[in-house]
Amino acid sequence: MRIENLRYTERFGAVMLHDVQKVLELDSGRSRGVPPQLNLAVRKVEEETIKDFEEKMAVIIPTKNERLKLFEGVIGGVPHECLKIIVSNSERRRFDRFRMERDALEQYCRFTQRRALIFHQKDPLLAEALSDAGYPDILGEDGLIKDGKAEGMIVGMLLAKMAGKEYVGFIDADNYFPGSVWEYIRCYAAGFILAESPYTMVRVLWRYKPKMSVHGMYFKKWGRVSQVTNRVMNALISYTMGFDTDIIKTGNAGEHAISLQLADILPYASGFAVEPQELLSIFEGFGGALPVADRSAANRGVEIFQIESRNPHLHEEKGAEHIQEMLLDGLGSIYHSPLSETGIREVILEELIDQNALSLGEEPPKPNIYPPLGRADIGKFRKALEDHLDAYSVLPEK
Numbered sequence: 001m002r003i004e005n006l007r008y009t010e011r012f013g014a015v016m017l018h019d020v021q022k023v024l025e026l027d028s029g030r031s032r033g034v035p036p037q038l039n040l041a042v043r044k045v046e047e048e049t050i051k052d053f054e055e056k057m058a059v060i061i062p063t064k065n066e067r068l069k070l071f072e073g074v075i076g077g078v079p080h081e082c083l084k085i086i087v088s089n090s091e092r093r094r095f096d097r098f099r100m101e102r103d104a105l106e107q108y109c110r111f112t113q114r115r116a117l118i119f120h121q122k123d124p125l126l127a128e129a130l131s132d133a134g135y136p137d138i139l140g141e142d143g144l145i146k147d148g149k150a151e152g153m154i155v156g157m158l159l160a161k162m163a164g165k166e167y168v169g170f171i172d173a174d175n176y177f178p179g180s181v182w183e184y185i186r187c188y189a190a191g192f193i194l195a196e197s198p199y200t201m202v203r204v205l206w207r208y209k210p211k212m213s214v215h216g217m218y219f220k221k222w223g224r225v226s227q228v229t230n231r232v233m234n235a236l237i238s239y240t241m242g243f244d245t246d247i248i249k250t251g252n253a254g255e256h257a258i259s260l261q262l263a264d265i266l267p268y269a270s271g272f273a274v275e276p277q278e279l280l281s282i283f284e285g286f287g288g289a290l291p292v293a294d295r296s297a298a299n300r301g302v303e304i305f306q307i308e309s310r311n312p313h314l315h316e317e318k319g320a321e322h323i324q325e326m327l328l329d330g331l332g333s334i335y336h337s338p339l340s341e342t343g344i345r346e347v348i349l350e351e352l353i354d355q356n357a358l359s360l361g362e363e364p365p366k367p368n369i370y371p372p373l374g375r376a377d378i379g380k381f382r383k384a385l386e387d388h389l390d391a392y393s394v395l396p397e398k
């Protein structure tokens with residue numbers, strides 16, 4: 001694939017926040033064994049190199065009661081070399097939707113000769129494995145993993161570590177276009193290929209997010225929630241640095257990827273605060289204003305890539321209430337960050353009141369913050385699961 005070269009990086013402390021790089025060509029042709037011509041504006045990322053990185057990547061698909069047709073499309077868009085990890089919180093009582101997902105995955109893996117892992121978020125075995133591994137933090141009062149996409153992502157990352165992967169990429173299960181899933185994962189690989197630090201995150205920005213309007217399809221650029229989150233996140237950096245910036249374009253990016261070395265040292269937030277909190281955890285731990293969270297990462301630097309896809313993003317519309325919840329969770333995480341000062345808190349309250357997400361005098365909720373993954377003993381996690389893995393993993397026929 002061919003993407004724009006890195007042109008501008010905003011730095012604070014050990015954090016390198018790269019400006020948006022657009023995908024120019026989804027397929028940039030053969031390598032022909034000769035080094036590409038030096039081109040300062042454009043970077044060619046070779047096919048074989050992308051495959052090498054996809055092989056080291058697990059793709060985590062959190063899902064909860066999504067339409068099976070969408071789920072099937074999404075798994076079909078994941079490149080062959082990646083290990084798929086599905087963490088489902090779908091209904092099991094009235095209809096066993098999880099069973100349907102498992103069956104669809106099994107059939108798919110049989111025909112395509114692939115391997116995948118699928119777990120139900122409420123499986124007591126997973127909860128037990130987390131306790132054994134010394135990471136019971138995402139368990140609820142009933143002793144099972146709590147509801148939430150973030151909690152599904154965390155257990156997915158631990159499964160990826162267990163499988164010996166180096167990178168994880170997240171893909172939502174309600175995506176209408178398998179081709180965009182494929183492209184997002186290539187963007188993840190491209191970011192890791194360009195990175196100089198092993199502590200790296202890649203966040204995808206969509207070229208468009210189409211909406212139906214009375215005049216037909218409208219190719220909107222920015223989602224409502226991301227617009228606000230980006231604005232407030234940029235205000236936070238501007239206040240801290242003393243210079244105005246608009247560098248953040250992916251404050252909410254659900255489609256994103258992370259090197260497990262970085263995943264190991266970041267605290268995570270519950271609910272829909274998870275993606276903004278990843279950025280905050282990086283700024284808090286490595287931005288220079290607060291004590292350094294990890295010496296090795298501070299020395300190597302933490303890189304954040306923002307890559308703009310060619311494909312538009314079309315997913316399920318989940319209603320106004322859902323949007324308000326996302327907004328509250330996301331801005332709540334910024335509001336309660338130790339980096340957030342009075343000025344920025346006022347900006348957040350104004351935004352939330354403006355958006356009717358909060359009334360005068362109220363404060364946004366504080367997210368639960370879970371410890372870094374490095375806390376979990378992966379040996380013990382694996383031990384608790386390994387005797388049962390056959391029942392959970394979907395393996396191709398030999």
Ligand code: GDD
Pocket residue numbers: 061062063064065066087088089121147148149152153171172173174252253254255272275315316318322326
């Ligand atoms: N395992 C699991 N457990 N998955 C869940 C749960 C849960 O409790 N709740 C939701 N999911 C899955 C959904 O099925 C979907 O595949 C994915 O998580 C995202 O949930 P959506 O409900 O589709 O979220 P969204 O489309 O409004 O928001 C997405 O985009 C935002 C902005 O880019 C999410 O990815 C957000 O996290 C993101 O901030």
Ligand code: MG
Pocket residue numbers: 172174315316
């Ligand atoms: Mg969605």
